[in-house]
Structure formats: C-alpha cells, structure tokens
Amino acid sequence: MNIDSIKNGIVLDHITAGKGMDIYYQLGLDKLDCSIAIIQNAKSNKLGKKDIIKISNNFDIDLDVLGYVDPNATVCIIENGKLKSKHKVGLPEVITNIARCKNPRCITSIEQEIDHTFKLVNRENKVYRCIYCESKLKNN
Amino acid sequence: MKHIIDPMDLSVDDVDRLLNLADNISLRPEKYREVCRYKKLATLFFEPSTRTRLSFEAAMLELGGSVLGFSSADSSSAVKGESIADTARIVACYADIIAMRHPKEGAPYVASRHVDIPIINAGDGGHNHPTQTLTDLLTIRREKGRLKNLTIGFCGDLKFGRTVHSLIKALSRYEDISFIMISPEELQIPEYLKKDVFEKKNIPFREVREMEEVMPELDIIYMTRVQRERFFNEADYVRLKDSYILDPEKLKKAKEDLSILHPLPRVNEISVKVDEDPRACYFRQALNGKHVRMALIMDLLGVTA
Numbered sequence: 001m002n003i004d005s006i007k008n009g010i011v012l013d014h015i016t017a018g019k020g021m022d023i024y025y026q027l028g029l030d031k032l033d034c035s036i037a038i039i040q041n042a043k044s045n046k047l048g049k050k051d052i053i054k055i056s057n058n059f060d061i062d063l064d065v066l067g068y069v070d071p072n073a074t075v076c077i078i079e080n081g082k083l084k085s086k087h088k089v090g091l092p093e094v095i096t097n098i099a100r101c102k103n104p105r106c107i108t109s110i111e112q113e114i115d116h117t118f119k120l121v122n123r124e125n126k127v128y129r130c131i132y133c134e135s136k137l138k139n140n
Numbered sequence: 141m142k143h144i145i146d147p148m149d150l151s152v153d154d155v156d157r158l159l160n161l162a163d164n165i166s167l168r169p170e171k172y173r174e175v176c177r178y179k180k181l182a183t184l185f186f187e188p189s190t191r192t193r194l195s196f197e198a199a200m201l202e203l204g205g206s207v208l209g210f211s212s213a214d215s216s217s218a219v220k221g222e223s224i225a226d227t228a229r230i231v232a233c234y235a236d237i238i239a240m241r242h243p244k245e246g247a248p249y250v251a252s253r254h255v256d257i258p259i260i261n262a263g264d265g266g267h268n269h270p271t272q273t274l275t276d277l278l279t280i281r282r283e284k285g286r287l288k289n290l291t292i293g294f295c296g297d298l299k300f301g302r303t304v305h306s307l308i309k310a311l312s313r314y315e316d317i318s319f320i321m322i323s324p325e326e327l328q329i330p331e332y333l334k335k336d337v338f339e340k341k342n343i344p345f346r347e348v349r350e351m352e353e354v355m356p357e358l359d360i361i362y363m364t365r366v367q368r369e370r371f372f373n374e375a376d377y378v379r380l381k382d383s384y385i386l387d388p389e390k391l392k393k394a395k396e397d398l399s400i401l402h403p404l405p406r407v408n409e410i411s412v413k414v415d416e417d418p419r420a421c422y423f424r425q426a427l428n429g430k431h432v433r434m435a436l437i438m439d440l441l442g443v444t445a
Contacts (some may be wrong), residue, residue: 105265107246111223114250132246133267136332 009034010061011076012053014088019039019070020051026065026098030057047072048088068099071126093120095128099137108131143252147273147306152313159278162428164445166213169202169409171445172434176205179441182235183209184227185262186218186242191404191426192262196239199433203443204282208235227255232257237441240264258440266302271436272403273306274353275429276337280311280360282428283421288315291357295322296364296384296409298329303403305333314431315343319345320354324380327366350383355393361386363402363422365409387411391419401425 015023020038023029029036035056041045066073067089069083103109106131107131108114108130118128118137128137144150149156165172168249181200182325185193197207210216217227224242228251231238239260245267248423254284281287292311294304298321304382308329311317321329328347336344348354351361366384368377385408386400402410402422414420436445 023412103245105243105245105267107224107242107250107264110244113223113225113249130246132249134245135263 005081006054006056006078007081009054009056009058009078011055011078012061012066013050013074013076014047015051015053016070016074017047017049017051017085020053023051023066023069023073024071027061029053032057032059042108056068059076063089063096065098067092068095089121091126093121094118094131099128101130101133101135102138103130103133103135106130141443143150143248143251144270144436144440145252145259145261146268147270147310150274153278156311157205158274158432158435159281160173160433160440161438162278163282165434166431168379172438174204175438175445176200176203176441179203179205180235180442181205181207181208181209181233182238183211183262183439184216184231184238184240184242184379185209185211186211186213186216186240186247187262189241189344192241193239195426195429195432196260196262196271199430199437202430203434203437205236205437209239223327225251228255228259229250230284231255232413237437250397258438259437263302266300266305269302270306271433272303273310273428274432275425276303276307276309276362276403278428278432279401279421279425280399282424284359284389287311288317290316290359291318291320291327292360292362293320293351293354293358294329294362294364295351295386296366297327298364299327301364304329304362305344309337310331312341312343317342317343319343320358321345321347322351322354322384323347324349324366324376324384326376349380351390352393353385354411355384355390358394358398360399361394363400363406365407365411385409386414388413388417391417394419 020040024038037054039052041049042052061072062108071091074086074088076086100116108116117131122126123127183193193211200207224247232255237258239262240251241262242264245265247264248259248261259269261270297306345377363386398418398419
C-alpha cells in the first residue's frame with residue numbers, strides 16, 4: 001500500500017502498532033484542516049509492525065503528549081520534500097493536563113482550576129505520580 | 141521560601157538540626173519565650189484535629205507569638221467555595237506562617253505554590269503528616285539516645301496509616317534499622333513501600349501476624365489502631381483483634397528498655413494498664429510534638445534565640 005510522500009509537514013514514525021488513532025486524537029490532529037494520513041500496521045524491520053501518521057503541514061506538536069502516549073515514536077520534519085530533522089521523543093519528565101488524577105482524596109478532585117500534573121518517578125517502569133497526592137498514574 | 145509539605149523534604153542534617161533545637165528548647169524554655177514576638181501563626185484546619193491544632197498553637201504561644209485561624213471548614217471561606225490558593229493568599233496578608241490541615245491530599249502543597257510565607261502541612265488526608273514524623277523521630281532519639289541500630293516493630297493498620305509510612309521512609313535513611321511489620325493480612329504495608337524502600341535499600345524487614353512472637357526482639361513498638369471496618373469479614377476481626385492490643389501480659393516478653401510509641405488518639409489498642417509502665421512513651425511523645433513544632437516554626441521563620 002502506498003501513501004504519497006509529503007512536501008512540507010511532519011511524519012510521526014515508529015508509533016507502536018495500535019496507538020496511531022490514540023495519538024491522532026490526543027494531539028488534536030482531528031482539529032487540523034490539512035491532509036493527514038494514518039497508516040496502521042505498516043511493516044517495520046525494527047518493530048515488526050508500526051503505525052505512521054503523515055501531516056501535510058507544519059505545526060507545533062505537543063511532544064509531552066506524544067512522549068507520554070508513545071515514547072518510542074519519532075518525529076520527522078519534512079521541508080521541500082526532504083528530511084530536515086528527526087528525533088525520538090522519549091518519556092517527558094512532567095505531564096500536565098494529559099491525564100487526570102483518579103484518587104478521590106486528591107485536592108484535584110474538588111478544585112477545578114488546578115492543573116493535573118504528574119511527575120516521572122521511574123523511567124524504567126514508566127511510573128508517573130501525581131505531584132499533589134503522589135498517587136500512581138494508571139493506564140499509562 | 142521553605143515549606144514543609146512532605147517529611148522527606150527534610151534532609152537527615154535538617155532533621156538533626158531541628159531535633160537539636162527541640163532539645164535545647166525543652167532544656168531552656170525561658171530562652172525562647174520571646175523569639176517569635178509580633179509573629180503570627182495561622183492554623184487553617186479544614187477538618188478538626190484538636191490535638192495537632194493545640195500543639196501548634198501552644199508551640200507558637202510558648203515562643204511569644206500569636207495565633208489566629210479556624211478549626212473546621214464550616215468556619216472558613218471554603219463553604220463559600222473559595223479555592224485553597226485564594227484562602228492561602230488572603231491569610232498570607234495577615235500571618236507570618238501557616239499550619240494547614242486538610243482532608244484532601246496535596247492541599248498544603250497547592251497553598252505553598254501561591255504564597256511567600258512558609259506553609260507547614262499539618263496533615264493532608266491519608267497522605268503526609270511531617271510534624272508527626274518529626275515528633276516520632278524526636279521521641280525515638282530521646283528515649284533511645286540514637287536514631288540508628290534499632291529494631292522497630294510497627295503494629296496494627298499498616299496499610300492506611302500515614303504516620304507509619306512516613307516514619308518508615310524517614311527511618312530508612314539511618315544505619316542498621318530493622319523493621320518488623322505486625323498486622324493482619326488485610327492491613328499489610330503497601331507493596332510500593334516494600335519495593336521502593338526496603339528492597340531498594342536492602343533494609344531487613346519481616347512481616348508477622350502476631351505481636352507475641354517478635355516482642356523479645358523489639359527496641360521500639362509503634363502501635364496503631366486496627367479498625368473493625370478495615371476487615372473483610374467479621375470472623376477474621378474477632379480472631380485477630382486481640383492480637384493487636386498491647387497489654388501487660390504481652391509486655392512480659394519484651395525488653396526492659398522497650399519504648400512504646402503511639403501517634404494518639406488511642407482507643408483500645410493499648411490497655412490503660414500499660415500507661416503506668418515506664419516503657420510507655422506515648423504521653424511524652426505528645427509533649428515532644430510541641431517541642432519539635434516550636435523548633436520547626438523557629439527554623440521556618442528564621443528566628444534564633
């Protein structure tokens with residue numbers, strides 16, 4: 001299956017197979033006006049299979065969101081049909097308002113204006129804890 | 141600005157400094173009677189805790205300062221829907237230091253991000269209670285003369301007890317501490333403490349179901365209350381409840397210099413017959429709480445005698 005290459009824009013590559021749609025919504029790509037291609041289960045020498053997202057426009061990607069959802073993803077910036085830069089995102093140290101604290105005893109459960117912020121406490125096991133109540137973030 | 145939100149905000153050196161100051165205060169209280177003159181402590185207690193609030197207020201009064209505040213959310217602007225941040229900002233206009241108790245975890249931390257006066261966490265839900273940890277450390281040091289080379293048993297509700305969790309983390313920074321956890325299966329210490337504290341630091345610990353079998357080994361026993369509602373079934377509660385009540389019979393097997401600690405309030409987990417035993421430290425512990433809060437207030441306000 002072939003998808004045309006893009007002239008100017010962003011390619012999110014090496015997305016863990018199955019996470020493409022999740023990233024599409026979490027990054028708010030559904031709100032963009034440009035052409036976007038989501039390729040699921042593409043063949044990958046490294047991963048076996050992977051998802052790819054091609055965005056035919058340059059915009060500021062929230063790397064924290066991308067890194068949290070899939071730290072293995074890579075961001076490729078394409079300019080004039082050529083690869084301008086490429087880098088792996090990795091897990092962000094802090095995530096804000098990407099996930100919500102589910103501890104009913106946490107102060108965030110009653111104060112609507114407080115940001116839901118989590119800090120990475122164990123990179124190896126991808127453990128984030130709420131900065132207020134220290135509850136472990138689940139469903140990471 | 142320094143705040144005390146988590147007991148681990150304090151380094152071992154900070155703890156030593158505070159405990160030394162607390163000792164000096166109790167030895168020569170007259171020297172410290174005026175050090176906080178014209179300073180005001182606001183006690184913002186969004187849930188009642190008479191003991192902790194009185195301890196803070198007594199501490200400030202004995203340093204020559206004044207106190208203001210409220211003792212329940214009903215008498216604060218919280219009932220009108222005011223945020224923690226706004227309450228803290230307003231109180232910071234009137235006071236020099238705040239002690240905050242709140243049923244929601246992280247509330248004092250939120251306050252600390254919006255004011256430039258020190259915030260002391262006086263207990264946030266089941267999360268942290270740093271001045272209780274300092275009280276416990278001061279009590280252990282006063283009773284045993286050291287904070288290392290000790291075998292300490294924690295007995296009762298080790299799953300939900302924040303004082304237990306904080307003290308374990310604080311003591312894990314000292315040398316040669318062995319932990320014995322005495323609790324019913326339902327109330328064992330959380331896995332994360334076993335992994336992140338004991339296993340990570342190679343600290344010896346054991347889990348047992350009954351107090352008697354380990355009593356002769358203990359230098360300290362830290363008692364907490366086992367609540368009936370924490371058990372999954374009535375039969376287990378009936379079978380085990382007496383295992384977690386300390387009485388003179390069980391103390392027969394204990395060391396002569398055992399120290400019995402309890403964060404209080406006690407219900408029935410320590411028999412009143414134990415109160416006269418010189419090994420019972422829990423009322424002295426409450427007094428230590430005032431001294432350590434005096435030291436903390438002085439340290440945070442940057443005042444000296």
